[in-house]
Amino acid sequence: MNYFPDEVIEHVFDFVVSHKDRNSISLVCKSWHKIERFSRKEVFIGNCYAINPERLIGRFPCLKSLTLKGKPHFADFNLVPHEWGGFVLPWIEALARSRVGLEELRLKRMVVTDESLELLSRSFANFKSLVLVSCEGFTTDGLASIATNCRHLRELDLQENEIDDHRGQWLNCFPDSCTTLISLNFACLKGETNVAALERLVARSPNLKSLKLNRAVPLDALARLMSCAPQLVDLGVGSYENEPDPESFAKLMTAIEKCISLRSLSGFLEVAPLCLPAFYPICQNLISLNLSYAAEIQGNHLIKLIQLCKRLQRLWILDSIGDKGLVVVADTCKELQELRVFPSDVHGEEDNIAAVTEVGLVAISAGCPKLHSILYFCKQMTNAALIAVAKNCPNFIRFRLCILEPHKPDHITSQSLDEGFGAIVQACKGLRRLSVSGLLTDQVFLYIGMYAEQLEMLSIAFAGDTDKGMLYVLNGCKKMRKLEIRDSPFGNAALLADVGRYETMRSLWMSSCEVTLGGCKRLAQNSPRLNVEIINENENNRMEQNEEDEGEKVDKLYLYRTVVGTRKDAPPYVRIL
Amino acid sequence: MRGMSELEAGKCNLPAESELELGLGLSLGGGAWKERGRILTAKDFPSVGSKRSAESSSHQGASPPRSSQVVGWPPIGSHRMNSLVNNQAMKVAKAEEEDGEKNVVKNDELKDVSMKVNGKVQGLGFVKVNMDGVGIGRKVDMRAQSSYENLAQTLEEMFFGMTGTTSREKVKPLRLLDGSSDFVLTYEDKEGDWMLVGDVPWRMFINSVKRLRIMGTSEASGLAPRHQEQKDRQRNKPV
Numbered sequence: 001m002n003y004f005p006d007e008v009i010e011h012v013f014d015f016v017v018s019h020k021d022r023n024s025i026s027l028v029c030k031s032w033h034k035i036e037r038f039s040r041k042e043v044f045i046g047n048c049y050a051i052n053p054e055r056l057i058g059r060f061p062c063l064k065s066l067t068l069k070g071k072p073h074f075a076d077f078n079l080v081p082h083e084w085g086g087f088v089l090p091w092i093e094a095l096a097r098s099r100v101g102l103e104e105l106r107l108k109r110m111v112v113t114d115e116s117l118e119l120l121s122r123s124f125a126n127f128k129s130l131v132l133v134s135c136e137g138f139t140t141d142g143l144a145s146i147a148t149n150c151r152h153l154r155e156l157d158l159q160e161n162e163i164d165d166h167r168g169q170w171l172n173c174f175p176d177s178c179t180t181l182i183s184l185n186f187a188c189l190k191g192e193t194n195v196a197a198l199e200r201l202v203a204r205s206p207n208l209k210s211l212k213l214n215r216a217v218p219l220d221a222l223a224r225l226m227s228c229a230p231q232l233v234d235l236g237v238g239s240y241e242n243e244p245d246p247e248s249f250a251k252l253m254t255a256i257e258k259c260i261s262l263r264s265l266s267g268f269l270e271v272a273p274l275c276l277p278a279f280y281p282i283c284q285n286l287i288s289l290n291l292s293y294a295a296e297i298q299g300n301h302l303i304k305l306i307q308l309c310k311r312l313q314r315l316w317i318l319d320s321i322g323d324k325g326l327v328v329v330a331d332t333c334k335e336l337q338e339l340r341v342f343p344s345d346v347h348g349e350e351d352n353i354a355a356v357t358e359v360g361l362v363a364i365s366a367g368c369p370k371l372h373s374i375l376y377f378c379k380q381m382t383n384a385a386l387i388a389v390a391k392n393c394p395n396f397i398r399f400r401l402c403i404l405e406p407h408k409p410d411h412i413t414s415q416s417l418d419e420g421f422g423a424i425v426q427a428c429k430g431l432r433r434l435s436v437s438g439l440l441t442d443q444v445f446l447y448i449g450m451y452a453e454q455l456e457m458l459s460i461a462f463a464g465d466t467d468k469g470m471l472y473v474l475n476g477c478k479k480m481r482k483l484e485i486r487d488s489p490f491g492n493a494a495l496l497a498d499v500g501r502y503e504t505m506r507s508l509w510m511s512s513c514e515v516t517l518g519g520c521k522r523l524a525q526n527s528p529r530l531n532v533e534i535i536n537e538n539e540n541n542r543m544e545q546n547e548e549d550e551g552e553k554v555d556k557l558y559l560y561r562t563v564v565g566t567r568k569d570a571p572p573y574v575r576i577l
Numbered sequence: 578m579r580g581m582s583e584l585e586a587g588k589c590n591l592p593a594e595s596e597l598e599l600g601l602g603l604s605l606g607g608g609a610w611k612e613r614g615r616i617l618t619a620k621d622f623p624s625v626g627s628k629r630s631a632e633s634s635s636h637q638g639a640s641p642p643r644s645s646q647v648v649g650w651p652p653i654g655s656h657r658m659n660s661l662v663n664n665q666a667m668k669v670a671k672a673e674e675e676d677g678e679k680n681v682v683k684n685d686e687l688k689d690v691s692m693k694v695n696g697k698v699q700g701l702g703f704v705k706v707n708m709d710g711v712g713i714g715r716k717v718d719m720r721a722q723s724s725y726e727n728l729a730q731t732l733e734e735m736f737f738g739m740t741g742t743t744s745r746e747k748v749k750p751l752r753l754l755d756g757s758s759d760f761v762l763t764y765e766d767k768e769g770d771w772m773l774v775g776d777v778p779w780r781m782f783i784n785s786v787k788r789l790r791i792m793g794t795s796e797a798s799g800l801a802p803r804h805q806e807q808k809d810r811q812r813n814k815p816v
Contacts, residue, residue, distance in 0.1 A: 077649035078716065134654065160656040188656060269660070293660055343651065345665065377651065404651050435652075461650070486649070 006031075010039045019044045038062055045069065046506050048086060048110065049531065052564045053094030064103045065129075066095070070110035072509050072558055073459075074484055076134060079511060079556070081535070083571045086110040089119070090569075096123035104129040104155075111135070117142030121149035129155035136162035140170045140189070147173035155183040157210075165191030172197040181205040185212035187236045187267060195221045203228045212236025215269050220248050226255035234288075235259070237267035244275060253278045266290035266316075273301040283308035287335075290316040292342045303328050313337045313370075318344040319355035319377060326360030330367025338373040339364060343404060358385030365392035373398040380411040381438055386420025390427035399424055400435035406462035406487070409439040416440055422447035425455075435459040445469035449476025457482040470494035474501055484509040492519030495557075499523055502530055507560035515557055518550030523559070524577035531566060532559045532577040648715070662703055666720060708736050708760070708791035719783050725775055729762065736791065764789050 004012075013036060016022055026036040042065040045051060057063075070086020088110045095102050102124040112135045120127065127150045140163065146156065147170055171194045174181075181201070186193075193216040202208060202225050210233060211225070217238035226232065244252065252275070256262075262282050268291055276297065286309050291297065299322045306312070306325070312333040319341050321329075329336065341356055358381050364371065365388065372395050381403050401421075409415055417438040425431060425448050432454055436444060440463035448455065449472035456479050464470070470490040473483070474497065483505065491514030502508060517534070524532040535556035566576050653661070707714040715735050722728040762774040766785040774782070774789070 074649065074652075076654045077652050078655055078714075079649040081714065134656070160654060162656070292657070295661065295665075342653065342657065344661065377653075402651055406647065406650065459652075461652070 006035055009035050013039050017042075041065060042104075043067070047560050047562075048088075048091070049567050050506070050560060050562045050564075053091045055564065057094060057098045057100060061098070061100070064101055065106070066091075066102065066104070067106040067108075068110060069108045072109075072484070072507060073482070074486065074509055074511070075109055079486070080558075081571070081573070082111075082136070084535070084574060085567065085569055085571075087569060088112050089116045092116050092120050092123070100124075101126060103127055104131075106131040106133075107135055108133040109135065111137040112142070113137050114139055114142035114145070118145040121145040126152060128152050129157075131155065131157040131159075132161050133159040134161065139164040140166045140191070143186075144170040144173040147171070147178075148175070151175075151178070152180055153178065154180050154207075156181075157183055157185045158188055159185065161188050163189055165189055167191045169194055169197065171201060174201050176204070179204050180207065182207050183210035183234075184208065185210065185236065187212040187214050187238075187269075189214045189216075192216050199224055199228070205229075206231070208232065210234035210264075212267065213238040215239045219244050219252060219275065223248065223252040223255045226252075226259055230255075230258040231261055232259055233261050234264040235262055235266070237265070237269075237271070239268070239270035249275070249278065253281075257281050260285070262286070264288035264290075266293075268294035268297065271296055273297055276301055276305055279305070280308055284310060287311055288314040290314075292316040292318055292340065294318070295320070295344055299325050307332055309333060311335055314339075316340040316342070318342050320344045321356070323356055323360035323363070326356060327363045327367075330363040333368060335370060336364075336368040337370050339368075339371065340375040341377055342375075343377040355379065358382050361385060362388050362392070365389040368393075370395075372396055375400040375402075375435075377402045377404060379404050380408065381417060381420065382410045382412050383415065383417055383420035383423075384410075384412070386417065387423040390423040394427040395430065396424070396428040397430055398433040399428065399431060400433065400459070401437055402435065403438040406437075407439045408437075416443070418443040418447065422451075425451040430454055433457040436463060437461060441465050442469040442472070445472040449473050452477055454479055456480060458484070460485040460488055462487045464488045464490060467491055467494035471497055474498060480504075481506045483507075485511070485513060487512040489514050491515050492522075495519050496523055499527055502527070502559060503561045505561065507558065509556075509558050510554075511556040513553075513557075515554050516550060517548065517552050517554055520554055520557055521550065521577055528565075529561055529563065530559050531562050532557070533570070534575045534577065536573060536575070659703065662718075662720075669720070704786055704788050706732060706735070706789040706791070709793050711736065717789070719786065722783070724779055725782075728774075732762065732789070732791065759794055760791050761794050762789065763792050 009032070013022070013025060016025060019042075022036060022040060026033045037059055038061065040060045041063060043056065043060050043063050044067045045056070046069050048068045048070050056066075068088065068091060070088075071080050071084060074080060075084070086109060088107055092105075096119060103126050105120065105127075106129075110132075112132060117138055120130075122145075130146060130150075130153075138161075143156075143158075143163075146153065153174075174197075178201075182205075184201075184205075193214060195217060198213075198217070199221065202211065208229050209231065211229065212234070213222070213225075213236055215238050217225075222237060226235070256278055259282060263285060265279065265282075265286055265288070271294060273296070283305060289306075289309060289312055291302065291305075295318060297320075299320050302317065302321050303325050306315075306321075306329055309315075310332055313335050315329065315333065315336060315338070317325075317340070321341070326341075329339075341360075344355065356376070356378050358378070361374075361376055361378070361381075362385050364374075371393050374396065375398075378401075381401065386401075410417055410420070417436075418441055421434075421436050421440070421444050425434070429451075431452055434448070434452065434455060434457070436459070442465045445464060445468070448458070452458075455477045458473060458477070458480065460483075467490055469488070470485070471494050473480070474494070486509075490510065495510070495515050496519060520532055520534055524530065534554050535558065536554070570576055703716040703718050705714050706717050717728070717731055717735065719728075722731060763771050764774050764782070764786045765771050765788045767787060769787075771790070777785075
């Protein structure tokens with residue numbers, strides 16, 4: 001019943017970009033489903049085990065860009081063993097076999113091997129963009145394959161990966177004919193860098209807009225690099241600890257002044273504070289600043305820098321900035337949309353230094369009207385502060401608060417923080433992501449269930465009293481997609497109350513909770529479209545199947561919806577029920 | 578409200594109001610436990626009841642665990658965490674350097690060499706530890722260890738109960754350093770070679786250790802200090 005020929009509809013669909021919308025279009029009718037299928041260029045798979053490569057390619061044969069996510073979020077914090085899964089090789093093999101014209105691959109928390117990278121580099125003539133975030137399993141040899149074989153490479157973006165650095169010459173592997181680079185990020189590489197090769201590469205890449213260096217690129221090299229790439233928009237500085245001599249410093253200043261397009265700055269892995277002033281001239285143009293790895297920079301130096309950044313929209317910083325520094329941010333950065341404050345001292349030994357507290361948080365909420373995303377690590381919090389924040393900033397989409405000490409109450413009233421978080425969810429009607437911490441009872445979950453209607457992702461740690469807590473959330477938050485819980489007293493009653501619910505979600509993680517093996521088995525029994533995985537630390541327990549204790553608590557439970565059943569690549573200590 | 582710390586004493590289901598201290602203390606490893614401090618009981622956490630809690634990797638009497646001792650807490654990505662830890666180690670080293678003459682140690686020269694290479698401190702902080710037969714690796718804070726004995730004790734506590742027994746059986750201490758147990762402690766150094774722990778001076782060791790592995794003695798028989806172990810170049814399988 002189409003009034004237009006297919007090509008016209010397809011053209012209209014080209015304007016529909018978001019995955020959610022395209023998924024919706026494909027449900028309208030068979031004809032639209034078909035047109036959408038063949039015209040879909042970008043596919044996003046939030047859980048690589050929800051589907052398999054063959055079915056993906058079957059449905060979207062013309063895909064050009066694939067995004068895959070592997071391990072669950074808590075893998076970032078060492079809660080998931082390395083061999084758990086998330087291997088990209090089968091995907092690349094299938095795509096190569098089917099001659100898909102892959103141009104872009106974006107992976108998060110997956111295991112990538114040199115073999116995969118080699119295969120990737122040889123199989124897709126038009127391959128342009130590789131983005132790896134929090135992946136592991138490969139070395140610089142794999143990068144060398146990509147550099148050597150991908151003739152049209154535009155983007156190589158490596159963020160926070162575990163890469164074995166073979167001190168090789170991967171940068172040398174980019175052929176002289178390679179002039180198409182737009183983005184190069186190797187900040188996470190730990191080894192030495194062939195600076196000469198890098199300089200030659202940058203010199204022949206006129207389209208290079210984003211360059212993020214690793215530790216090993218020294219100051220004088222930085223100056224030369226910036227001189228040959230004044231068109232840079234995004235720069236990640238490596239490290240330079242020693243005070244530069246006046247001549248080097250002058251060269252750096254000249255180079256920086258020419259970079260009038262620079263909008264985003266990051267890195268500063270180890271930096272002598274005296275080098276910072278070289279960047280003052282371009283601060284007024286910056287919209288993004290990431291100093292969260294710059295542990296060497298003291299609060300007052302940070303403040304001087306930030307005072308010049310009036311257009312800042314995104315700021316990632318360490319808590320060494322202090323409440324005082326956050327007040328400066330609040331006064332200066334009126335365009336601020338996203339703030340992340342990371343702890344600079346995880347051992348909690350420097351108790352006398354008050355890093356950031358509720359004072360800083362309230363100041364930011366009061367001073368930055370456009371703030372919608374926050375991640376805040378602190379040692380103390382109060383309900384009053386959270387209530388004030390909620391009142392000042394009802395526009396939060398992401399609110400993640402991490403009080404470093406588990407179970408810590410309001411430090412003034414010694415009460416739980418239920419009311420504070422309750423105020424946040426009540427005021428922030430658009431809240432999509434929430435992480436809670438501190439002393440919390442079931443009450444906070446009642447509030448979350450009642451008010452957080454748009455909530456899609458919730459992270460819970462050391463919170464709640466009874467199963468009711470989890471039930472409030474499952475019953476109330478209809479849009480929940482990812483629920484991750486650790487060290488909280490939720491058990492089988494909560495887990496099993498509404499098993500059908502889990503098919504409307506991407507995944508559920510529960511570790512160190514009260515769920516038992518028996519409960520998980522019951523869950524798995526009636527859910528063919530769920531994979532229920534149990535990860536048990538003491539793997540020897542599993543050998544004695546006849547002694548299996550259904551009352552035994554499960555260390556880690558990870559369940560997710562899938563259309564392709566049990567996966568075959570799980571290691572022995574992962575049991576799929 | 579203090580943080581929770583409960584020993585994962587072979588995963589028994591702890592009854593809510595029991596006096597656990599005496600029962601468990603006696604049946605596990607005997608005297609060694611008493612020296613390390615008592616097991617915390619439900620009494621220490623009056624308003625919490627029998628909640629299961631996070632593991633703690635070191636047991637220092639009755640004090641609540643520091644947030645950094647709970648596995649996976651605070652929730653900071655491991656990449657960032659490693660960077661932080663290295664930076665803190667650097668600060669410590671610099672402070673020590675500035676204190677200078679105050680704490681003269683026998684291995685003072687060694688200390689200078691190992692703590693500073695081109696002004697940077699090498700590799701102190703958390704290293705991963707894996708034990709054969711145990712799926713999940715741990716991490717140990719090398720900065721918090723003072724000697725080989727101390728390290729061995731920490732590792733024993735960490736992997737206590739992981740040697741194929743259930744909570745009802747007696748657990749043998751691992752005795753990693755004296756060559757008499759089923760397990761031997763090895764480490765991977767900066768060059769990627771696997772060596773037996775204990776041969777080099779302590780400071781040299783902590784300067785070069787990248788990761789640790791508790792190996793079964795049968796597997797370790799080919800391993801000797803300072804010899805080239807065949808490198809596991811198949812980095813396809815990350816540990």
